[in-house]
Amino acid sequence: MARIKLDISRRSFLKGGLATGGLALMSPTASIDSAVGMLSADDPWYREGDIKTTYNVCDVCPWRCGVVVHTVNGIVRKIDGNPADPKSRGMLCARGQGGVSFMYDPDRLQSPMIRTGERGSGQFKEVTWEEALDYVAAALLQVKDKYGEEALAVFGHTSGDHWFADHFAQAWGTPNAAKPSSSLCLSPRDEAATLTYGSAVGGHEPVDWDSIQAFTLIGSHIGEDARNTLMQDFANAQARGAKVIVVDPRFSSVAAKADYWLPIKPGTDTALMLAWMNVLITESLYDAAYVEEWTEGLEELAAHVAEFTPDWAAGITDLPAAQIRETALVMAENMPAAAVIPGRHVTWYGNDSQRMRSTYLVNALLGTYGREGGMYFNKSVYLDHYPLPPYTVTGSSGGCSAEPGEESAELPLGPTGKARADGVRESFMRGPTAMQELIDPMISGDPYPIRALVAYGVNLLNSIPNPERTIEALKALDFVVAIDVLPQEHIAWADVVLPEATYLERYEDLWTVPHKTPYIAMREPAADPLYDTKPGWWISRELGMRVGLEDFYKWETIEEWIDKRLVSVGSSLDDMRAQGGVIVQKGKPYLEDFDGASPFHTASGKINLYSEELAEAGHDPMPVYEPTDEPPTGYFRLLYGRSPVHTFAKTQNTPVLNDIDPENEIWVNVDAAEQLGVKDGDYVMLENQDGARSGPVQVKATQRIRSDAVFMVHGFGHNSPGLTRANGKGASDTKLQTRYKLDPISGGAGMRVNFVRLDKEGV
Numbered sequence: 001m002a003r004i005k006l007d008i009s010r011r012s013f014l015k016g017g018l019a020t021g022g023l024a025l026m027s028p029t030a031s032i033d034s035a036v037g038m039l040s041a042d043d044p045w046y047r048e049g050d051i052k053t054t055y056n057v058c059d060v061c062p063w064r065c066g067v068v069v070h071t072v073n074g075i076v077r078k079i080d081g082n083p084a085d086p087k088s089r090g091m092l093c094a095r096g097q098g099g100v101s102f103m104y105d106p107d108r109l110q111s112p113m114i115r116t117g118e119r120g121s122g123q124f125k126e127v128t129w130e131e132a133l134d135y136v137a138a139a140l141l142q143v144k145d146k147y148g149e150e151a152l153a154v155f156g157h158t159s160g161d162h163w164f165a166d167h168f169a170q171a172w173g174t175p176n177a178a179k180p181s182s183s184l185c186l187s188p189r190d191e192a193a194t195l196t197y198g199s200a201v202g203g204h205e206p207v208d209w210d211s212i213q214a215f216t217l218i219g220s221h222i223g224e225d226a227r228n229t230l231m232q233d234f235a236n237a238q239a240r241g242a243k244v245i246v247v248d249p250r251f252s253s254v255a256a257k258a259d260y261w262l263p264i265k266p267g268t269d270t271a272l273m274l275a276w277m278n279v280l281i282t283e284s285l286y287d288a289a290y291v292e293e294w295t296e297g298l299e300e301l302a303a304h305v306a307e308f309t310p311d312w313a314a315g316i317t318d319l320p321a322a323q324i325r326e327t328a329l330v331m332a333e334n335m336p337a338a339a340v341i342p343g344r345h346v347t348w349y350g351n352d353s354q355r356m357r358s359t360y361l362v363n364a365l366l367g368t369y370g371r372e373g374g375m376y377f378n379k380s381v382y383l384d385h386y387p388l389p390p391y392t393v394t395g396s397s398g399g400c401s402a403e404p405g406e407e408s409a410e411l412p413l414g415p416t417g418k419a420r421a422d423g424v425r426e427s428f429m430r431g432p433t434a435m436q437e438l439i440d441p442m443i444s445g446d447p448y449p450i451r452a453l454v455a456y457g458v459n460l461l462n463s464i465p466n467p468e469r470t471i472e473a474l475k476a477l478d479f480v481v482a483i484d485v486l487p488q489e490h491i492a493w494a495d496v497v498l499p500e501a502t503y504l505e506r507y508e509d510l511w512t513v514p515h516k517t518p519y520i521a522m523r524e525p526a527a528d529p530l531y532d533t534k535p536g537w538w539i540s541r542e543l544g545m546r547v548g549l550e551d552f553y554k555w556e557t558i559e560e561w562i563d564k565r566l567v568s569v570g571s572s573l574d575d576m577r578a579q580g581g582v583i584v585q586k587g588k589p590y591l592e593d594f595d596g597a598s599p600f601h602t603a604s605g606k607i608n609l610y611s612e613e614l615a616e617a618g619h620d621p622m623p624v625y626e627p628t629d630e631p632p633t634g635y636f637r638l639l640y641g642r643s644p645v646h647t648f649a650k651t652q653n654t655p656v657l658n659d660i661d662p663e664n665e666i667w668v669n670v671d672a673a674e675q676l677g678v679k680d681g682d683y684v685m686l687e688n689q690d691g692a693r694s695g696p697v698q699v700k701a702t703q704r705i706r707s708d709a710v711f712m713v714h715g716f717g718h719n720s721p722g723l724t725r726a727n728g729k730g731a732s733d734t735k736l737q738t739r740y741k742l743d744p745i746s747g748g749a750g751m752r753v754n755f756v757r758l759d760k761e762g763v
């Protein structure tokens, strides 16, 4: 093994991270202090010392790849993909490699704190855990006494969220628990999938990548959206010669690798899907036998799409009619090993469940579901829950049971949504609570007061649109507690701050991941928690014990909890370790695995081309194209996406990731930029339709985007002095999203309905 140069430049980081999986950060003799300072040295630390290997699940993004972590003399040195894990398959993305740097970021929260100055001032005193927890418990009980259990909202994300937004919230008895991964990300997809073929998708679209022959990506920007497995799958499929169609107003990294790039006018994808259905049906190109056996409503759908010809769609989507027809033929020639694959973040324009349904209907016509090379059926893991008394409120947040399966894979599509609709939720009849819809009752008390907030691992001011309104709510609440690892912007607004240990420093409940081969993965600490930080499971338990929820926290340690669950599969923590940290179970991916029984959990056991359920609820039973507002003169539609080396708004301060990508750019069409007198590399301020501003941000003048839209990577534009590397760098899409459009079916918040202008004077 070559000596690793520890003075990490951008290039050596990428080379080590992506090609060999290696990343070295610190010296062998380094103390934890020097590790925190990211000191580097030339010593071959990997050859000596007490080397410990532990299993973990990457927490840098919600994809959750299984990893193996190497710790030398108590310092975490290196993270590799776990070869036994179906998601990482021994590899990681650059962000996963950056986990070590995330843990040793010296800007981390270090001690429990209680606010001393005004809310928002960021003035706190450090206190002991005893003091902090007693204070939080007393404040929560006071709110409960005055207003009832439902006056507590619990927001959660990152991998420990189930201890709070699921377990604690349900034990406490509030339905007002929510996750951004639902109503700001996945919810239209899950609602549409459930309405169409009877089960939610969860985080992982079950594409049968091994043998797919033709696929269409709708805005899914693989490669920038750096989900590890997906990048591997895409590369392998393309190497096999699969045909790739990318629909995106921007020439994304994956569009550059596609056979067809369809630079669609933003917000018009449903029109494209309707035209594809028109071609498949009117030219009899669909899988007739499959449609006959497994779907209902073809006659209605055929009549519905008859007028939606490629010529009709060309006028709306700005795509040539011939290209629309040709791409439909490519999919038909390869069916059933063909599919339209949406992205994961699908809350776009407010009509998102219908758009998602339109993509699933194209797939149904192609005979995709349950066919080799199409979409397989995810099977859930077999594993007992930890025995708990029944909750009084269930399925509130979008995580359902108290376990961290693949994110939202177990959406609680039950009757609880309906019960909540009487309360704060205005959307359809089921599905998890929409996070952004809980903000108004914090301010207005309508329909009933929400007076306290527990924010666990959620970036309140960077993830929820209209952050000014969120600040208003933070001012109005009686009590706010933030459980986090970094001094993100919202931390300054909390009454109490509880610093969590990172994923590399703590145990977690088991991951139960529905998959082609369902599997269980584990997390154990690779090192002791730095500073005075504690694991989420411990914080949840300590709070629970203090507010009278002892019955839900009968266990003493998390190891005990995990071992108890593993008995049901004849395993234990020790056994799992011995087996490589993962237990893989057998799946049931294809139609033939069901012995003639229907795999579709709809009332009829068929795929609903026509949805009675939507019709009864007063919605269109088949997708209809609805135009979205056009940008006002002088403004562009604001589009956003991912950088391959950053996750949301949480890694911009991570030393090695910040080094590679320190600020975002605003992509502007080169001709539009010229008209505005703006050059590539200029800095501008961005101002939206309501006067909200963010920047300065550097212009990327490019032919790679249509002239009616601009694009930026989400997560920059931080306004928190405690994030010493990220503070003030680039622009924030969230600050420019003063509006969102509610999807009436899922409660998702469409965020691509904001417009910005470039202001080169105000820099």
Ligand SMILES: Nc1nc2c(c(=O)[nH]1)N[C@H]1C(S)=C(S)[C@@H](COP(=O)(O)OP(=O)(O)OC[C@H]3O[C@@H](n4cnc5c(=O)[nH]c(N)nc54)[C@H](O)[C@@H]3O)O[C@H]1N2
Residues within 6 Å of the ligand: 059, 157, 158, 159, 160, 180, 181, 184, 185, 345, 456, 457, 458, 459, 460, 462, 463, 464, 465, 483, 484, 485, 486, 488, 500, 501, 502, 503, 536, 640, 641, 647, 648, 649, 650, 714, 715, 733, 734, 737, 751
């Ligand atoms: N404008 C805009 N808004 C968006 C999106 C967008 O693209 N643009 N994307 C949407 C999507 S797809 C999603 S899924 C959501 C994501 O929404 P969030 O999950 O809220 O996004 P992050 O910025 O990653 O915030 C994670 C928070 O958890 C903290 N954290 C990190 N690790 C830990 C830990 O181990 N323990 C604890 N307690 N805290 C931790 C971080 O410091 C940060 O405060 O955002 C949605 N909102």
Ligand SMILES: Nc1nc2c(c(=O)[nH]1)N[C@H]1C(S)=C(S)[C@@H](COP(=O)(O)OP(=O)(O)OC[C@H]3O[C@@H](n4cnc5c(=O)[nH]c(N)nc54)[C@H](O)[C@@H]3O)O[C@H]1N2
Residues within 6 Å of the ligand: 061, 062, 185, 218, 219, 220, 221, 222, 224, 225, 226, 227, 247, 248, 249, 250, 252, 264, 265, 266, 267, 268, 269, 342, 343, 344, 345, 346, 348, 639, 640, 641, 642, 643, 644, 645, 646, 647, 648, 711, 752
């Ligand atoms: N590196 C990295 N990877 C990540 C994450 C991360 O933070 N960082 N987050 C993960 C999470 S939780 C999520 S949800 C996913 C999100 O990743 P995706 O699901 O791929 O995100 P989308 O927002 O659907 O896609 C963004 C793309 O949509 C295009 N687009 C914008 N408007 C339209 C339109 O009207 N029509 C069409 N067809 N395309 C449009 C944009 O130009 C951009 O290329 O990424 C995951 N992977």
Ligand code: SF4
Residues within 6 Å of the ligand: 058, 059, 060, 061, 062, 063, 064, 065, 091, 092, 093, 094, 095, 096, 097, 226, 227, 228, 229
């Ligand atoms: S895709 Fe990357 S950041 Fe996300 S879980 Fe996997 S390795 Fe971690």
Ligand SMILES: [Mo]
Residues within 6 Å of the ligand: 181, 184, 185, 186, 344, 345
């Ligand atoms: Mo997401």
